[in-house]
Amino acid sequence: MCLGIPGELVEMATDDTDLALVSVAGVRRRVNVGLLTEEEDLAVGDWILIHVGFALAKIDEAEAQAALQMLHDMGPAFDQEIADFAQSDVG
Template identity: 80%
Template sequence: MCLGIPGELVELADDDTDLATVSVAGVRRKVNVGLLIEDEELAVGDWILIHVGFALAKIDEAEAAAALDMLHSMGPAYDQELEEFVASSTGREGL
């Protein structure tokens, strides 16, 4: 099952990469926001929908909270998606 997980932007890169740091369930890591930056203005504190290391959509805080509540109610499916989020790589981490 493939799910998108809401994450809060906590840092935008100062360089020309499409990477930003997000927080998901207390886990911070870099995700690629390249699919959004042409269409959306992103800022620290924004919420985005993430799947395997890529931001798919900008969402508001209420939508993020509702999605997180629904995901928590899914139990093992949410746990698996969170594990995949932690394990996924954008291929540019550590640069």
């Protein structure tokens, strides 16, 4: 199963790439934020919705926490998604 999951930006790229370090349930991975418009003005601490290694939207923290709780309540599907996220890296 592949879900869109919320992640918190913990580090923006310092080079000229579209990669950022994101934390999802304590797992940190690089994701591509290039699909988000420059108007999003992403910064460390922002929450984004991630799907297959790409940030699809900037979301607020309340929405992120609600989505994480709903996903956590799914049990094994969420656990598998986090395991998959931990093994992936776009960079």
